Amino acid sequence: MNGGLTKEPAPSASAWWRGGSPGLRLARHSLGLLALAILLVPFADLAIHTRDPWGELARMASGMAWPAWGALESPFAALGLTVAVALWGTLAGVVLGFPLALLFARSRLVRAGCAFVRAIHELFWALLFLQVFGLSALTALAALAIPYAGIFAKVYAEILEQTPSAPRDALPSGSGRLARFVYAELPLAWSQLAAYTRYRFECGLRASVLLGFVGLPTLGFHLETAFREGRYPEAGALLWLFYLLIASLPWWGHKRLIPLLLVGGAWLLGPWPRVDGALLWRFVSEDIWPAALLTGDWAGLLEWLARIPELGPAIGNTLLLGLLGTVGALAVALVLWPLASRHFGNRASRLAGHGVLIFLRSTPELMLAFIFLLLLGPSLLPAWLALALHNGALIAFLVARHADAITPGMPGLPASSRLAYELLPRVYPGLLALLYYRAEVILRETAILGMLGVATLGFYIEEGFDYLMFDVAFFLLLITAVLNIAVDALSRRLRPREAPLDDPCIR
Amino acid sequence: MEGEQRRLLVRFDDEDLGHGAQVVLPRLALALHEGDRVALLGQSGAGKSTLLGELRRRLGGQVAWCPQHHGLVPQLAVYHNVFMGRLPEHSTLANLWNLVRPLRGPWREVAALCDALGLAGLMRRPVGELSGGQRQRVAIARALYQARPLFLGDEPVASVDPHQALRLLSLIDARHTTSVVALHQRELALTHFDRVWGLRDGRLVIDARANSLTLAELDELYPDAKAPEHDPLPDAAAAAMPSVDALPCARGKP
Numbered sequence: 004m005n006g007g008l009t010k011e012p013a014p015s016a017s018a019w020w021r022g023g024s025p026g027l028r029l030a031r032h033s034l035g036l037l038a039l040a041i042l043l044v045p046f047a048d049l050a051i052h053t054r055d056p057w058g059e060l061a062r063m064a065s066g067m068a069w070p071a072w073g074a075l076e077s078p079f080a081a082l083g084l085t086v087a088v089a090l091w092g093t094l095a096g097v098v099l100g101f102p103l104a105l106l107f108a109r110s111r112l113v114r115a116g117c118a119f120v121r122a123i124h125e126l127f128w129a130l131l132f133l134q135v136f137g138l139s140a141l142t143a144l145a146a147l148a149i150p151y152a153g154i155f156a157k158v159y160a161e162i163l164e165q166t167p168s169a170p171r172d173a174l175p176s177g178s179g180r181l182a183r184f185v186y187a188e189l190p191l192a193w194s195q196l197a198a199y200t201r202y203r204f205e206c207g208l209r210a211s212v213l214l215g216f217v218g219l220p221t222l223g224f225h226l227e228t229a230f231r232e233g234r235y236p237e238a239g240a241l242l243w244l245f246y247l248l249i250a251s252l253p254w255w256g257h258k259r260l261i262p263l264l265l266v267g268g269a270w271l272l273g274p275w276p277r278v279d280g281a282l283l284w285r286f287v288s289e290d291i292w293p294a295a296l297l298t299g300d301w302a303g304l305l306e307w308l309a310r311i312p313e314l315g316p317a318i319g320n321t322l323l324l325g326l327l328g329t330v331g332a333l334a335v336a337l338v339l340w341p342l343a344s345r346h347f348g349n350r351a352s353r354l355a356g357h358g359v360l361i362f363l364r365s366t367p368e369l370m371l372a373f374i375f376l377l378l379l380g381p382s383l384l385p386a387w388l389a390l391a392l393h394n395g396a397l398i399a400f401l402v403a404r405h406a407d408a409i410t411p412g413m414p415g416l417p418a419s420s421r422l423a424y425e426l427l428p429r430v431y432p433g434l435l436a437l438l439y440y441r442a443e444v445i446l447r448e449t450a451i452l453g454m455l456g457v458a459t460l461g462f463y464i465e466e467g468f469d470y471l472m473f474d475v476a477f478f479l480l481l482i483t484a485v486l487n488i489a490v491d492a493l494s495r496r497l498r499p500r501e502a503p504l505d506d507p508c509i510r
Numbered sequence: 511m512e513g514e515q516r517r518l519l520v521r522f523d524d525e526d527l528g529h530g531a532q533v534v535l536p537r538l539a540l541a542l543h544e545g546d547r548v549a550l551l552g553q554s555g556a557g558k559s560t561l562l563g564e565l566r567r568r569l570g571g572q573v574a575w576c577p578q579h580h581g582l583v584p585q586l587a588v589y590h591n592v593f594m595g596r597l598p599e600h601s602t603l604a605n606l607w608n609l610v611r612p613l614r615g616p617w618r619e620v621a622a623l624c625d626a627l628g629l630a631g632l633m634r635r636p637v638g639e640l641s642g643g644q645r646q647r648v649a650i651a652r653a654l655y656q657a658r659p660l661f662l663g664d665e666p667v668a669s670v671d672p673h674q675a676l677r678l679l680s681l682i683d684a685r686h687t688t689s690v691v692a693l694h695q696r697e698l699a700l701t702h703f704d705r706v707w708g709l710r711d712g713r714l715v716i717d718a719r720a721n722s723l724t725l726a727e728l729d730e731l732y733p734d735a736k737a738p739e740h741d742p743l744p745d746a747a748a749a750a751m752p753s754v755d756a757l758p759c760a761r762g763k764p
Contacts, residue, residue: 170594173581173649175656176570177598182605186594190585 026428029435029499033333040330047323048458049387052380059378066235067242074237078225078244080271085221085248087268088140088214089207092147094265096207097200099148100155107160117153122487124451125150125210126369127461127480129217130468135286139276143219147207158199158507166191199507205252209367212245216369216454222248226370230377249365291477311475312463314482321459321486324383325446328390332445333438335395336402340434343403346411346426347418360403363396368448373455381456389452390445398437406430432499439498443491450483460486517544519660519688520568527557527564534560535712542690544659547683549699549720550692551731552709558692561709562664565690574656574686578664580649584638588629588648591637592620595655623651626681642669650678654685661689668694676702696728 020027053059106113129146136142170187178186215223222245229238255264295303308314341347342356363371368389375385411425453461460483467476519542527535535557542548542565552558559578566573574595582591590609593616597605604613617633624630627647632640637648646669653661661682667675675695679702682689690707693699699706700720708716708731715731716723 169577169579169581170583171581173575173577173652174594175575175596175598178594179598179602179605181602182597185606185609186586186590186597187583190583193585 025432025499029431032497032499033435036326036330036333040327043323043326046319047327047387048382049384050380050382051384052382053378056378062233063235063238063374063378066237066239068239069236070240070243071234071236072240074234075225075240075244078241081215081220081222081225082244082248083268083271085208085211085223086264087271088143088147088219088221089204089211090261090264090268091272092144092211093151093200093204093207095144095148096151096155096203099152101159103152103156104159104163107156108164113156117156118488118491119484120149120153121157122447122484122491123150123480124447126213126217126451126454127464127483129214129219130465131477131480133217134290134468134473135283136276136278138218138220139274140272141276141278143211143214143221144272146214147210151203151207154203155200159196161507162192162195162199163188195507201256202507204256205249208249208252209365213367213369216373223370227373230373246362246365286473290473293474293478307474311478313458314463314479317453317458317460317463317479318482318486320383320457321446321449321453321483324386324390324449324452324457324459325442325490327383327387328394328445328449329438329442331387331391332394332398332441333434335391336398336434336438339396339399340402340406340430341422343400344406344426346406346421356403360396360400363392364400366393368393369451369455372452372457376455376457381458383457386449386452386455386457386459390448394441394445398434398441401437402430402434405433435499439494442494443487446490447487450486516546518542519544519572520565527560529560533712535709535714538714540707540714540717542688544688546688546690546705547703548690548705548707549703550690550707550709551694551696551699551716551728552692553732553734556709556731557712558709559664561707562662562690562692566662569660569662572658572660574653574658574661576649576653576661576663576666578692580645582637582645582648582652585636587634587636588624588640588651589617589620589633591648592623592651592655595652596657620651620655623655627651627654627678643671643674646670647678650682654681657685659687661686661691663689663691665692665694667691667698672698696725699728700725 014022020031103113103117107117125146128149129142132142132145136145166188170191171183174183174187211221212223212226215221215225216227218224222241226238226241226245229235229241289297293304293307295301295307339356339360343353343360345353347353348356371393372386372389375388379385379388406426406429409426409429411421413425416425449459450461450464453459453463454465456462460479464476464479464483467473467479521541522538524537524539526533527538538561550558550561566575583594589612593608593612596616600608600613607613608616621630621633624633627650629644629647629651632644637645640648646666650663650666653663653666663682666682667678670678672695675698679691679698682691691703700723703720706716706718706720706723706728707714708728710731710733716727
């Protein structure tokens with residue numbers, strides 16, 4: 004063969020698609036995901052069950068536009084409790100998680116335990132603790148502290164592992180383990196540990212609001228009540244209060260104010276339950292396990308398993324909604340990120356784009372889903388919309404930030420070519436990597452959306468707790484956790500390797 | 511010969527040195543005696559760091575160690591970085607308390623050292639805010655603070671000017687009976703040391719008294735340096751140079 008500049012025939016379309024470049028691989032990958040979602044859409048219940056969704060939406064919008072500030076009863080107590088729970092819950096998570104982080108690399112048991120507690124959503128933990136500690140501060144704190152301990156253990160361990168080893172190696176031999184840690188490891192990791200803890204506190208703040216949905220008197224409780232009872236102006240005021248709380252975080256959450264907030268928050272926490280050891284032990288050792296299992300009656304266990312209502316469809320719906328939510332988030336992210344990027348549009352369009360993204364990503368999925376549910380009725384549709392919009396906006400925000408750091412090599416291209424040739428090829432691997440990080444979060448949220456009436460696992464878990472069938476509820480919780488761990492492992496395998504994401508604060 | 515009367519510190523007899531299964535210095539034969547002042551020369555990747563690492567391992571507690579790229583903690587103050595040279599000599603509790611409030615004795619000792627090294631007034635400054643030359647001197651201060659008889663330095667004067675390099679080397683000589691220092695400055699090796707070890711492609715090609723060598727002979731160690739004076743690819747070398755808080759990269763080809 005004499006290569007060189009001789010005529011090479013243009014590749015046929017099919018040959019082109021079989022090419023091995025990373026871009027084509029990612030494109031095939033994404034289209035595969037999309038095809039799977041389209042194939043499975045007919046199995047999802049996407050019906051609209053309400054009669055007048057547009058009218059309802061108009062009433063909500065007018066509530067948002069003219070909030071009834073005067074109608075709020077003790078909003079500051081709810082706000083204070085929300086912050087106090089988030090702060091103390093996060094702190095307890097740090098206290099529990101930090102020692103685990105030091106054992107994380109060495110102990111398989113610790114890794115498995117952390118993966119398990121992480122895989123169960125804060126609200127499910129709250130439902131579980133509600134049974135033993137009632138509507139109390141202890142339930143709220145444990146619901147945050149336990150999953151966060153697992154998350155902190157993992158992320159802290161990753162951060163500490165990435166600290167450079169040169170200072171450690173330079174120490175004279177015989178330096179004690181603890182001295183080595185505080186002199187040559189902790190200072191190197193400190194700023195990252197602090198940044199992640201701060202990020203987790205923000206997540207805790209949103210979770211603390213959501214704890215209201217299971218009855219704890221945080222901001223979410225008042226929000227849910229107002230929405231359910233159709234008092235939209237009041238709900239609007241509460242929603243604005245929530246956004247103000249999140250937006251003003253840099254001021255009131257300054258690190259010098261944290262000790263003050265902690266002390267002040269301690270006064271607001273309550274009520275404290277009377278912990279009955281015997282009752283607690285009975286719950287842990289008997290109530291949450293099927294009776295047949297405890298007596299070793301295997302035939303009875305099978306019968307018990309067969310009597311669990313709708314197990315197959317619930318798992319199917321959860322996975323289906325997770326997939327649809329992920330693909331939806333991909334589509335939303337692709338559409339939204341150019342709106343907030345400096346490469347497109349004008350000042351006004353960018354401002355509007357930023358506004359939409361901030362609104363969508365700071366509203367928790369559960370709250371979005373709840374609002375859509377009131378509009379559309381209990382099918383998978385409101386949940387799908389909420390998952391796609393929230394996660395899509397979150398990814399779009401990060402992608403826009405990434406794109407803004409890029410200087411196009413060919414200035415003066417029209418917008419469409421700039422998107423297709425300059426920017427998208429560069430940001431897409433990162434976008435997909437983010438999507439796969441979010442896939443696990445989306446599945447965890449999917450389960451929790453069941454609590455609103457969507458027929459995923461969460462629906463049956465809450466039903467189990469409501470009817471005091473603790474064994475069924477706990478079994479379904481375990482299934483949720485296993486599904487989550489499996490999806491996490493799968494998305495880790497599928498994640499594009501071209502774009503490693505080092506910053507744990509974006510997961 | 512006078513070398514035979516001095517105490518032998520370490521000897522390699524045709525030994526393979528390297529990292530795990532990867533041999534960097536095959537069949538190495540050399541000896542280090544008390545009182546030797548050795549300049550270790552060779553291109554990047556010739557095996558200097560491997561040899562120094564092995565010397566450190568064998569000589570253990572007698573060694574004051576000054577690693578390549580300093581290995582400092584940028585977030586901690588100069589004082590704490592220097593103090594780290596003597597971490598094993600204090601109790602864990604004292605070490606922890608020292609982070610909250612410097613111990614009085616060590617503070618005085620470190621202050622004296624910093625004065626000698628031109629770091630006076632910088633003791634409370636985080637190392638990350640210092641210039642390259644200042645960091646270099648902090649790394650040397652940490653090694654001096656260990657107060658050991660033997661100094662092993664991996665390019666300890668790479669980022670200071672020639673005058674300062676001389677001053678620092680004199681300071682190192684004054685406080686240690688024996689030293690092995692990896693260098694790139696060939697002139698310094700001839701004028702300031704009494705022995706030269708030259709590594710090329712993992713072999714010890716020079717092991718001789720400094721006053722018996724010429725610059726031309728040392729040039730043989732740097733095959734790439736024929737045309738330009740120093741690194742042939744300054745851009746690539748600068749890009750490959752890790753920052754103070756980056757991992758030390760693995761050595762080049764064996």
